[in-house]
Amino acid sequence: KRQGLWRRIAGAGVVLVPILVALAVASPDRARVGWGGLLSPVSTWRGPSLPPLEVSPGDVELVRGAPLDVRIAAAARDSVTLRWQSAGDVARTRMLPVVDGVADHRFDAVTADMVYRVEAPDGARSEDFTVTPRDPLFVSDVQVRLLFPPHTGRLEEEYRGDVPSLRIPVGTRILVEGHGSRPLGSASLMPVSVDSLGVESPRAGESVEFTLDGAGFSGGWAPRRGGVWSWRFTDGNGEAAELRPGPLELALIADGAPTVAITFPSADTLLPLNLRQPLVVQASDDYGVAWMELVAWRVTALGEAREPVTQRLDLGDSRVVLARPLMDLSSWGLLPGDEVRYFVRVIDNAPSGQEARSAEHVLRMPEASALQREAQSRLDEAADELAALAEETRRSAEETRELEQRARAPDRSAEETPSRSGDESVAFEEREGLDAALEEQRERAAQVDSLRQELGQMSETLSEAGAQDEGLRRDLADLQDLLEELAGPEMQARLDELAERMNDLDRREAQEALDDLASEEEEFRERLEEALERMKRAAAQQDFRSTTQEAEELAEQERALAEAMREEPSEERAEQQEALQAEAEAMDESMEALAERLRELGEDQAADGVEQARAEAQDAAQTMSEAAQSARSGEAQQAGEQGEQAASAMDEAAREMMEAQQRMMQERAEAFRQALEQTSQDALSLARRQAEIREGMQGANPEAMAQL
Numbered sequence: 001k002r003q004g005l006w007r008r009i010a011g012a013g014v015v016l017v018p019i020l021v022a023l024a025v026a027s028p029d030r031a032r033v034g035w036g037g038l039l040s041p042v043s044t045w046r047g048p049s050l051p052p053l054e055v056s057p058g059d060v061e062l063v064r065g066a067p068l069d070v071r072i073a074a075a076a077r078d079s080v081t082l083r084w085q086s087a088g089d090v091a092r093t094r095m096l097p098v099v100d101g102v103a104d105h106r107f108d109a110v111t112a113d114m115v116y117r118v119e120a121p122d123g124a125r126s127e128d129f130t131v132t133p134r135d136p137l138f139v140s141d142v143q144v145r146l147l148f149p150p151h152t153g154r155l156e157e158e159y160r161g162d163v164p165s166l167r168i169p170v171g172t173r174i175l176v177e178g179h180g181s182r183p184l185g186s187a188s189l190m191p192v193s194v195d196s197l198g199v200e201s202p203r204a205g206e207s208v209e210f211t212l213d214g215a216g217f218s219g220g221w222a223p224r225r226g227g228v229w230s231w232r233f234t235d236g237n238g239e240a241a242e243l244r245p246g247p248l249e250l251a252l253i254a255d256g257a258p259t260v261a262i263t264f265p266s267a268d269t270l271l272p273l274n275l276r277q278p279l280v281v282q283a284s285d286d287y288g289v290a291w292m293e294l295v296a297w298r299v300t301a302l303g304e305a306r307e308p309v310t311q312r313l314d315l316g317d318s319r320v321v322l323a324r325p326l327m328d329l330s331s332w333g334l335l336p337g338d339e340v341r342y343f344v345r346v347i348d349n350a351p352s353g354q355e356a357r358s359a360e361h362v363l364r365m366p367e368a369s370a371l372q373r374e375a376q377s378r379l380d381e382a383a384d385e386l387a388a389l390a391e392e393t394r395r396s397a398e399e400t401r402e403l404e405q406r407a408r409a410p411d412r413s414a415e416e417t418p419s420r421s422g423d424e425s426v427a428f429e430e431r432e433g434l435d436a437a438l439e440e441q442r443e444r445a446a447q448v449d450s451l452r453q454e455l456g457q458m459s460e461t462l463s464e465a466g467a468q469d470e471g472l473r474r475d476l477a478d479l480q481d482l483l484e485e486l487a488g489p490e491m492q493a494r495l496d497e498l499a500e501r502m503n504d505l506d507r508r509e510a511q512e513a514l515d516d517l518a519s520e521e522e523e524f525r526e527r528l529e530e531a532l533e534r535m536k537r538a539a540a541q542q543d544f545r546s547t548t549q550e551a552e553e554l555a556e557q558e559r560a561l562a563e564a565m566r567e568e569p570s571e572e573r574a575e576q577q578e579a580l581q582a583e584a585e586a587m588d589e590s591m592e593a594l595a596e597r598l599r600e601l602g603e604d605q606a607a608d609g610v611e612q613a614r615a616e617a618q619d620a621a622q623t624m625s626e627a628a629q630s631a632r633s634g635e636a637q638q639a640g641e642q643g644e645q646a647a648s649a650m651d652e653a654a655r656e657m658m659e660a661q662q663r664m665m666q667e668r669a670e671a672f673r674q675a676l677e678q679t680s681q682d683a684l685s686l687a688r689r690q691a692e693i694r695e696g697m698q699g700a701n702p703e704a705m706a707q708l
Contacts, residue, residue, distance in 0.1 A: 051075040055118050055126045063242075064133035068107040072118050072126075075101045084116035107131075135181060136242035139233045142178035144248070151349040152287045153317070165249040168223075169287075171351075172252075175220040176210060185236045187217035189229040189248060200230050200247070226252040258285035258348040258356040260292070268362040271340070273374050274457045275330040277363055281323045281344050283356075288317030288349040294325050295345060301337030317349045329363075330461070338365040372546045375458060375472065379539035382451055386535055389444055390528040397521035400437050404514035437517055438499055441524070445495070448487035448528075455480050471545060475538040482534060486527045494520060540601060543594045544661040547587065551617065551654035554583055555647045558624065562643025569631040569639050577628035577643070584621035584650070588614060591657075598664070605667065609660025613653040620649035 054073035062068060074080045077098050082105055085091040089112070096103035107114075114131040144163050148154040149171040168174075178187075191205030205227060210219035229248040233241035264280035271277060283289050292315055297308040315321050329340060340363040348354045366374060459476040558580055565573045591614040598607035627642035 050077065050120070050122050050124060053080065053118050053120055053124050053126045055129065058129045059131075060129075061132045061134055062110060063136050065109050065111055066133075068110050068131060070105045070107070070116070072096065072098075072103040072105075073101060074098045074103055074118075074120055074124075077101075077120050077122065079103070079121065081119045082116065083119065084114055086111075087113040137184075137233060137235045137239065138181040138243040139178060139184075139187075139231070139241045140243055140245065142176065142231075142245050145175040145177075147173040147175065149351070151317075151351065162246045163248055165251070167251045167253055170252050170254050171222060173220055173222045175218075176208075177218045178216070180215045180217075180233060180235075180241065183214050183236060184212050184217060185234045185238060186232065187212060188232045190232050192228055192230040192247065194228055194247065200228075203227070223250055223252060226250045255348070255350045255352075255354065256286045257354045258283060258289050258346045260344050260346045260356050260358045262344055262358050262361055265361070268364070270366050270370065270374075271329065271334070271363045273378060273461050274454070275328070275332070275334065275461055277327045277329065279323075279325050279327060279344075281321070281325065281358070283315075283321040283323070283344075283346045285319060285346075285348040288319055289315045289321050290317060290347050290349040290353070291315055292321070292323060293345045294327065294342065296327060296329075296340055296342035298332060298334065299339040299341055301335065315346075321346075327363075330457075334365045336365055339363065340365075372472065372542065372549065376539055376542035376546050378454075378458060379535060379542055382455070383532060383535040383539055385447070385451060386528055386532040389447060390525050390532060393444060393521055393525040393528060396437060396440055397518050397525060400514060400518040400521060403437075404518060434513055434517065437521075438495060441517070441521060442495060444524070445487040445491055448483050452480050452483035452487070455483070472542055475541060479531070479534060479538055482527075482531050486524070486531060491520075491524070536597075536601060540594070540597050540603070541661070543590075543597065544657065544664075547590050547594060548654055548657040548661065550583075550587055550590075551613070551650055551657060554580065554587065554620075555650035555654060558620070558643055558650060559647040562627070562640050562647060565627065565631045565643055566636055566640025569634050569636045571632060573639070574628045574632040577624055577631055577639075581621050581624035581628065584617055584624060584646075588617050588621065591617060603664050603667070606660045606664035609656055609663060613656035613660065616649050616653035616656060620646045620653065623649060 051073075056071050057068075060068065070082065072080050072082075079098055080096050080103050082094045082096055082103075083091065084107075094105065096105055103118075110131055110133045112133065115128050116131065117126050117128045119125040140161060142161060142163075144159045146157040146159075146166070146168060148156070149169055152169050154169075176189075180187075187210040189208040189210075191203050191207060192200040193203045194200055206221075206224065208219065208221050208229070210217040227250060229250070231244045231248070233244055235241075260281065260283040262279060263282055264278070279294070281292065281294075283292060292313045294311040294313075295308050296311075298306040300306070311325065311327075313323060313325065315323075327340075327342065332340070334340070341360055342363070343360045344358040346356050348356075455476050459473060459480075463473070561573070561576055561580060565577070591610055595607045595610040595614070598604075598610065623642050623646035627639050627646060630639035630642055
């Protein structure tokens with residue numbers, strides 16, 4: 001029986017062992033629990049051992065007011081209990097169902113410190129976890145200061161909070177200060193690009209890191225390019241700020257270069273006779289022009305450039321400049337054919353000192369003929385000035401005479417109705433009239449003296465340039481002497497004497513002073529008219545000389561061109577001939593004006609001589625036109641002969657001009673001689689009459705004496 005029992009047990013073991021092994025492999029957890037119960041029956045009686053509770057996130061720090069999600073891993077349990085207590089609040093409990101071994105709970109807003117834990121029905125419990133809320137990082141207290149470059153003259157600007165788009169000069173330094181709501185971990189400005197939707201994306205460029213001091217930050221930089229910079233702030237945990245200023249948008253404005261231009265003279269021109277060229281220069285800069293330089297140098301007729309001469313003018317950082325410098329070349333020793341080249345340079349007040357230059361201009365020293373023609377033109381202008389002064393003096397003398405007559409009128413009525421108050425009123429009017437008349441006479445004398453000085457400068461300029469002949473020199477010297485007599489020291493002394501007499505004038509003395517002043521003005525007018533006549537004749541003489549010289553020079557040029565056309569007729573020679581023809585036609589106009597001028601002066605014979613010369617000049621111009629056509633057609637011999645004929649006609653015109661001028665001078669000399677003879681005869685007759693009277697007075701009775 002025992003052996004049979006063991007056999008049955010052994011057989012059952014053979015069957016059960018493979019089954020148990022298979023179950024252990026298929027479900028090891030159940031096998032372990034099953035075997036645990038067999039091996040430890042007491043523990044099995046107490047209950048099963050479950051996995052510990054797993055709670056996340058455990059201890060945590062989060063933004064105040066943010067939600068908190070808690071997850072509990074509770075395997076083999078149906079539910080768990082969540083217990084928590086917030087600072088200042090009662091403890092709270094909530095049972096959470098376990099689904100698939102997991103229970104979840106959300107705290108919608110954590111606003112205070114909180115402690116929580118989890119418990120299971122099987123007695124399992126977690127440790128106590130702490131939830132610490134923290135305030136979000138706010139950065140809104142930001143101050144931006146703009147320090148502009150000194151040369152811009154702009155005052156410091158300051159912005160707080162959101163800064164508007166800024167347009168700032170290059171070189172502006174930006175200083176930043178600010179504070180966050182709690183200590184900062186970093187503070188910076190990062191270059192970004194912003195699309196149409198306002199979305200920022202990083203871009204290449206310089207970033208700015210600020211120095212931290214707890215919750216504060218500060219720093220600065222001078223941007224080298226424009227763009228958009230975004231504020232970046234983090235706390236000690238590296239979390240970004242919840243609130244920050246808007247992006248900083250900068251546009252850098254480069255310092256513009258200054259501008260400068262010479263507006264007068266606007267083009268190359270001839271130097272005036274006094275060799276003093278006034279200029280008008282305009283310059284501007286966005287922040288200020290520091291200084292201006294006028295740079296000029298001489299280029300001789302042979303092409304030799306001399307060292308530049310610089311005249312500097314400080315402008316005091318003016319943004320817009322209108323300067324009127326005077327270029328005085330009277331001491332340069334310029335000769336006909338020389339040029340003076342010049343330009344204006346300005347420097348702005350930027351640290352780098354940006355420069356601008358005007359276009360280069362040229363002043364040409366006139367040729368001798370041009371200088372003489374300019375002298376004639378200036379004499380004409382002087383004659384017009386003298387004519388205006390004479391007319392002004394005539395009106396002033398009439399007004400002074402009228403004032404004198406009004407001053408005498410009360411004397412005739414005083415016998416009938418004497419009036420002291422009326423006398424005082426007239427005296428006041430007389431004094432006012434004298435004051436005004438004296439001042440006007442002084443001004444006219446000053447104008448005459450200024451004209452005299454200008455004639456002297458003209459004479460010196462012509463002499464230095466070698467363009468003054470003896471006749472012109474003599475005319476200018478005579479005119480200067482005449483103007484010196486007209487408004488010289490003697491006249492000034494008479495005016496001073498009249499002014500002194502005005503201090504304590506009674507009625508009779510005032511009348512005498514008015515009479516003296518009227519006489520002075522009338523004499524001044526007569527002398528002005530005499531000077532005017534002399535000036536007109538000097539201008540006519542100079543017109544004669546200039547036109548004659550131009551005719552001679554044109555004849556020489558035409559003769560040289562005729563020889564060239566004879567050797568090589570061409571289009572270029574034809575154009576040169578047409579240019580000389582144009583000069584001849586212009587000379588015809590000058591001769592016509594001269595003839596009219598001479599007839600106005602009563603010099604009819606001289607005017608007739610000019611008309612004869614004009615006819616020769618017209619023939620020369622016509623022949624020049626024919627020579628140009630021949631040269632263009634390639635007819636060398638004919639072009640040369642026609643050119644020679646034109647040169648001969650122009651020589652004849654010059655000869656006629658010289659003869660007409662000589663006739664006029666002879667006529668003036670004859671008229672002067674006759675006037676001198678008449679003066680001598682009048683003086684002799686007066687002497688004879690005086691002798692007769694002296695003889696008759698010897699032994700004459702009173703009645704005969706009275707008759708004598």
